[in-house]
Amino acid sequence: MDSRVYRVLEFDKVKHQVDGLAATSLGKERVLQLQPTIDLQKAIQWQQETQEGVRVLQRKGTPPFGGIFPLQMYWKRAQIGSILQPYELLQVASTLSATRQLKRFFNSLVEEGLGDYPILSPLVAQLTSVRELEEAILQAIGEQGDVLDEASSALRSIRQGIRSLESRIREKLDSMVRSASTQKMLQDPIVTIRNDRYCLPVKQEYRGVFGGIVHDQSASGATLFMEPAAVVQMNNQLREMQGKEEREVERILLELSALVADAAEALEQNSMILSQLDFIFAKAKYALAIRGTEPRLNQERYLRFKQARHPLLPADQVVPIDVELGGDFTQLLITGPNTGGKTVTLKTIGLLSLMAMSGLHLPVAEGGEAAVFSGVYADIGDEQSIEQSLSTFSSHMTNIISILNEMDQDSLVLLDELGAGTDPAEGAALAIAILDYLRLFSTRVVTTTHYPEIKAYAYNTPEAMNASVEFDVDTLRPTYRLLIGIPGRSNAFAIAERLGIPSHIIKHAKAQIGEETRQVENMIQSLEENQKEAELNRTATEALRAEAQSIREQLRLEKERFEQERNQLMEQAKKELEAEMRGRLKEAEQLIQDLRQMALEEETSIKEHRLIEAKRRLEEASQITVPSATGRGVNNRASKDEGPLHPGDPVLVLHLQQKGHIIEQVNATTYLVQIGIMKMKIERKQLERVKEPKQELVHVSRVKAGTTHVPLELDLRGELLEDAIIRVDKYLDEAMIAGLHQVHLIHGKGTGALRKGIQEYLRHHQLVKSYRLGGEGEGGSGVTVVEI
Known part of the structure; x- marks a missing residue:
């Protein structure tokens, strides 16, 4: 594409904005080289790498790109034998350190479970940590770019000698400055340095008297900077040692430069990857800045x-x-x-x-x-x-x-x-x-x-x-x-x-203007008005849809909260029942021990009435009811058999955790089950036969009719069907025990759903002989009369 198109469409200005978000000169250079591709797969990959960069910025923040420098000229010069300066070597070490930090940053993404990055991760994996080179440079070069004494034992020894000589020279000159005979010949009582040699500022008129070598003079000529003869030999020795220092420093820098040359391939690969990573994150930062999306x-x-x-x-x-x-x-x-x-x-x-x-x-x-x-x-x-x-x-x-x-x-x-x-x-x-x-x-x-x-x-x-x-x-x-x-x-x-x-x-x-033109203008005006009206309707529809979606989301969250609370309550109830069961089992064990003890004490068989009492307590200890998801009891001693079921048999629907009863057998493996007001076809493997809790009905023979006060009618108006069935079940039991033969269930007329559900339940109830709607004076269709 012609570069003129980039200028006309202002693509170059966009690149300039992205360039400002790059952290390194390497990344900025990549941004400036950016051009559109006509390769679909390459464009898709570029979009995906930008998206990965956005995800990293959102989940972990900006990667550490500080301390990265362009090293290409350094390793190329080192390869031809040039000596790199201390500050250049420091930039090499800084870039290597930043590379390690960048790898550590990306490794933490994986360790913290912050997603997969199929493009960025392989790039980072190719970064090489040349730790030996980095440590060698930092051990030899100080933060200010000076070669440290620790760079070599020879350098340390030379510098110690230099400091010792400098100390002796200063002591000698200081003693001369303090001397009364010398002070009158000095312009100022100080020690100074000229041409890297220690001197004293001597007055012009005492030049011949003072003696020594003149290295400089003041602008007026009144002061001569003279090296006294007493320190000439020591200054010569100092210059020799300074020369040795320079040669040792040069040797150290040459050695470090050779290490850079050896690592040139790794440094070149690192630079390419670092520039690519910085480029990717510059695009990602730009995407966030403009609130961009991946197309x-x-x-x-x-x-x-x-x-x-x-x-x-x-x-x-x-x-x-x-x-x-x-x-x-x-x-x-x-x-x-x-x-x-x-x-x-x-x-x-x-x-x-x-x-x-x-x-x-x-x-x-x-x-x-x-x-x-x-x-x-x-x-x-x-x-x-x-x-x-x-x-x-x-x-x-x-x-x-x-x-x-x-x-x-x-x-x-x-x-x-x-x-x-x-x-x-x-x-x-x-x-x-x-x-x-x-x-x-x-x-x-x-x-x-x-x-x-x-x-x-x-x-x-x-x-x-x-x-x-x-x-x-x-x-x-x-x-x-x-x-x-x-x-x-x-x-x-x-x-x-x-x-x-x-x-x-x-x-x-x-x-x-012509009639045709006017008609066209009127048509366009009508289209614009229709467009505006459609836009208003669309906006209103979008608002309603957003509101409905918000309500739906609230209901979903409320349902999740309800399910969570219900599960917590169920878990709590389960733990309480398990604790009660353990207590009952301990009680049963104690009963067995008591029976054995009684047999030993009486040295005979256990009395019949004691055996009966112990047996009753054992049965009571084993009757534990586990709550279902709806809160209704299901006997824990449910039968686990896989035998056939018969109409009227109470069952537990396992995958629904709901109690119901069999209506009829559909085929060899499927049954029609009544659950509340619903009828469902359910496979046998999802059904578990349950044993109804023992009712006081077994003791009816010991209850005299009329001794228990039970009303002749039960008002169920306003009740939910499930709650109403529970009340009806309990009420019929009480009515049977009280000796009642006919009762009235008041459910009201309403929609008829409550009446239909109750009558469906009565149709299969074991205590119900017959039922009918109320007649004249009995409440009509709002009442069901039950014969027990």
Whole structure:
């Protein structure tokens, strides 16, 4: 693609924004080299690596890229035998240390379970930690770039000798300064250094008396800086040792430089990977900065952007647009007033396409789709060249000719004000001819225009679609909203009238246009009104849908909370019952021990009444009821047999943890089961025969009729069916014990659901002889009369 397209669509400005987010010069260089790719798989991989970077930033924060330097020149110089300076070696060590920290950062992502990163992880795994080189440099070079005494034993020894000589020289000179005979010959009582040799400032007139070597003099000539003869020999020795120091330092730096040369391959690979990682995270930071999303990429030349924003416009000012191209139509023709946003829309489409092909996330709503085009071409703005003496029209035609020669069916072509700059009739005809030519190739085209003939072309061409930028006539300002399917109006009369043109002039102007034009304008106005109404309805529908989704989510959370609390209660009840069972078992064991003890004490068989009493206590100890999910009891001594079940048998539905009873056997493995008011076909393996809890009914023979007060009727109105059945079950037991033969169940009329459920339950109840609805004076259909 031509670099001119990057400039026209402002892709270079986007790269500059991404470049500012890179942490290292290596990453910045990669950003500046970024160009869109026409390879679909490569573009997809670039998008995925940006998405992985976003996930890392959101879950762990910014990776540590501090302390990384470009090392290419260093290892190349070291390979040809050059000596690297201390500060250069420090940069090598700093980069190696930063590499280790970066590896540790990514390893912690895996250790903390913060997701998988199939692109980033292999990259980081290729980073090499040259720990020996790093430690060798840091042991020899100080933080300020000085070679340390510890760099070698020879250097330490030399520097100790230098410090000893310097101390002796200073002591000698200090003694001379303190001497009364010498002080009168000195300009100042100090020791100074000239040409790396220790000197004293001597007055000019005492030059011959003082003796020694003159190394310098003051600007006025009144002071001579002289090296006394007494320290000349020691200064010579000092210079020799300083020379040895310089040669040892040079040897150490040469040795470290050789280590850098040996590690050149690892350093080169690290630099490439570090630049790639920094580049990826620069893209990821940019994605978060523009609130970007990962687009779905395709090679079908289809793009769909929802709530698309131009990334270079202020976020609080840009108006999002919805745009689609390449599905039902291949050409999008945008009309509307000047400064209404047509060109911005054109640039947004082109720029977002280039960004998608470069692995950059797009400032669009989730679910956006972008195409990988073979090329993006644009003729936007006034490219008039004074040097070439080209008019605006000629400049546009030159660009369009170049585009027509280079583009193919997989290209995206953006044309601003197609056919403008010449006679309107000829310009419109030429524009239509160009669009027809592009339509032959099925090339994706977006163009802006003012010509009404283009609107008609889009209306009559199946592959083309009208669009417009909305204009608010009341405020005389554009709204910058893009309306797909509606051509733009000029609004010239409305604007002129709002600005104060007399109404009779406006009326006369309207009379000059043809009836067909007026009909078209009226049709466009009607379409705009319908569009606005549809938009309002859509917004209201979206709001209702969002509210319903919110309520649904609240109900889901409430259900989860209820399930959690119920499970906790069930677990607590289970633990309590297990504790009670353990207590009962201990009691049973104690009973057995008591029986044995009684047998030993009496030396005979156990008395019959004691045996009966012990047996009763054992039975009571074994009767433990475990609560089901609904809170109703299911006997723990349920039968585990797999034998056949019969109508009326009580069962536990295992996968529902609900109690019911058998109605009939459907086939060899399936039964029809009544659970409350529901009838369900359930396999035998999901059914467990249960033994009903012992009722006091077994002692009916010991209860005299009428000794227990039981009412003749039971009011169930307002009860839930499940609760009502529990009450009915208990009430019938009590009525039987009390010797009642007929009772009334008051359930009310209502919807009839409660009556139907109760009567269905009565139909299979073992104590019910018959039942019927109440007669006249008995409550009618609101009462069920039960014969026991």
